[in-house]
Amino acid sequence: MYKRLLTLAAVAFMLMPVSAIDRVTHDPKATNTDIILHAWSWNFPTITKNMRQIAEAGYTIVQTSPVQHCWHPEGTSKAIWGKRADNGEPEGWWFYYQPLDWKIGNYIVGTKEQLQEAINEANKYGIKIIIDVLPNHVAFDINAVSPDYYKAVGGRKKMFHSKGLEPVKDYNDRYQCTLQGCGGLPDVNTENPKMQAYYMNFVNELLAMGVRGFRYDTAKHIGVPSDPVDRAKGVKANDFWDVALGFKSVRGVRLALPADSLFIYGEVLQDRTVPEKEYAKYFGMTASGYGWNLRNALEKHSAKGIDLASWHHSIAPEHLTTWVESHDTYCNANESASIPDEMIRCGWVLITARQNGNPLFFSRPAGSTRENFWGKNVLGEAGNDEYFHPEVVAVNKFRSRMCGMVEDLQQSESGEVLLVNRGNKGAAVINLASKARSLDLKTALPDGEYLDVVYKQPFVVENGRLKGVCKAATTYILLANG
Numbered sequence: 001m002y003k004r005l006l007t008l009a010a011v012a013f014m015l016m017p018v019s020a021i022d023r024v025t026h027d028p029k030a031t032n033t034d035i036i037l038h039a040w041s042w043n044f045p046t047i048t049k050n051m052r053q054i055a056e057a058g059y060t061i062v063q064t065s066p067v068q069h070c071w072h073p074e075g076t077s078k079a080i081w082g083k084r085a086d087n088g089e090p091e092g093w094w095f096y097y098q099p100l101d102w103k104i105g106n107y108i109v110g111t112k113e114q115l116q117e118a119i120n121e122a123n124k125y126g127i128k129i130i131i132d133v134l135p136n137h138v139a140f141d142i143n144a145v146s147p148d149y150y151k152a153v154g155g156r157k158k159m160f161h162s163k164g165l166e167p168v169k170d171y172n173d174r175y176q177c178t179l180q181g182c183g184g185l186p187d188v189n190t191e192n193p194k195m196q197a198y199y200m201n202f203v204n205e206l207l208a209m210g211v212r213g214f215r216y217d218t219a220k221h222i223g224v225p226s227d228p229v230d231r232a233k234g235v236k237a238n239d240f241w242d243v244a245l246g247f248k249s250v251r252g253v254r255l256a257l258p259a260d261s262l263f264i265y266g267e268v269l270q271d272r273t274v275p276e277k278e279y280a281k282y283f284g285m286t287a288s289g290y291g292w293n294l295r296n297a298l299e300k301h302s303a304k305g306i307d308l309a310s311w312h313h314s315i316a317p318e319h320l321t322t323w324v325e326s327h328d329t330y331c332n333a334n335e336s337a338s339i340p341d342e343m344i345r346c347g348w349v350l351i352t353a354r355q356n357g358n359p360l361f362f363s364r365p366a367g368s369t370r371e372n373f374w375g376k377n378v379l380g381e382a383g384n385d386e387y388f389h390p391e392v393v394a395v396n397k398f399r400s401r402m403c404g405m406v407e408d409l410q411q412s413e414s415g416e417v418l419l420v421n422r423g424n425k426g427a428a429v430i431n432l433a434s435k436a437r438s439l440d441l442k443t444a445l446p447d448g449e450y451l452d453v454v455y456k457q458p459f460v461v462e463n464g465r466l467k468g469v470c471k472a473a474t475t476y477i478l479l480a481n482g
Helices: 002-015 044-049 051-056 093-097 112-124 147-153 174-179 193-209 240-244 288-300 327-331 341-353 390-401
Strands: 036-038 061-064 068-070 081-083 090-092 099-104 128-133 213-216 263-266 284-286 320-323 358-362 407-411 417-422 426-431 437-442 448-451 458-462 465-470 474-479
Touching (some): 044 051, 061 112, 090 093, 099 193, 112 128, 112 193, 147 193, 193 240, 288 320, 288 341, 341 358, 341 390, 341 417, 341 474, 407 437, 417 437, 426 437, 426 465, 465 474
Parallel strands (some): 036 061, 128 213, 213 263, 263 284, 284 320
Antiparallel strands (some): 068 099, 081 090, 407 417, 417 426, 458 465
């Protein structure tokens, strides 16, 4: 009888109309509490081993690296970045961003069985596992793509868009952006129903294991309905996202769980012609513009003249995934890799103390320094200790305690000291300066004396003004009534 009820429930979901969430209109009372640890390049056993510490540090979601079969030529080492010993060709972390087949497991993250162990361990602590997926392309070497994948989509000629083997030259040209190769990677015909069904079976297999969300890599390179269609391939409509988010089925396959029960966001890097509001019909997005402004302030040690209050996005902030840095900003041209760890913490405290956004903490490589970005340079290992630094843990827990509290952002005249007030319940103080600075800013905290959660640094509130002294590049968490 129980099995029959489950079957009937599944049928009811298949027949139930799916409505889009309004991700454009901001609810000023909405508060976000999720915190994502990007366990970048960690393997599944490493994630399992560290799950208790992850939970104790206050994270609610762990994002893994891509889990599908990936490019792995013979002779490849497990270096995050380097050159192959046999031929001197570059090798490293980007190999798992080159899919060969939509089957679970690869040489970096581990096996399906090991993923299941990580999910089971996460469930003990109420943590969600989300997976980085990348249906937009395959490996550079199209001869290495699995025969099973080619067969599933109807053959090699059906795999790619008509100009999918030509690299994008103008990323603001939506035809090129969605129908040609991003970064030169061969562009998959994501409107091919056979491809969609094959991919969705992979997604549903992950959901059946207990995965509870996805990060869609290069999401802006998969077209929405208003984008150009590949008529040379007989495409009539860009419907990949309707299938991926459960708005429709394809060849009898449909997203196994309601999309609004999952944490799904797309890497839609902001640019002039990106139809953000149309993508918002399907998922939340990355606040890449905000990250750029924040890093600018960190590098200048001041937010003066830099707007850190606005999220710099057209959708509501409660549906944005925010970061100080991402794996791309760290690895690609090392854009953010030179920013010291203590400044990354300053940025992290700012975005995590705020009312909205879903902050993602990028785990830098183990042993990395600002002179040696790759550190121990081993794929699969846990990152450095920054993800459980006391300041990071303090603000992670602060975020949960501040649920329901509206934010108020203040900054000193110099822009060096920032204050995030959360109602009259708590406040986060950030000193961006490379020297100690005095604090005297407006707050709703009750008058009285306060000790910071981490360092027990004293602060005082007098007549609605928060006062104290902040050490260089340091953050403080203050709580009303303890």
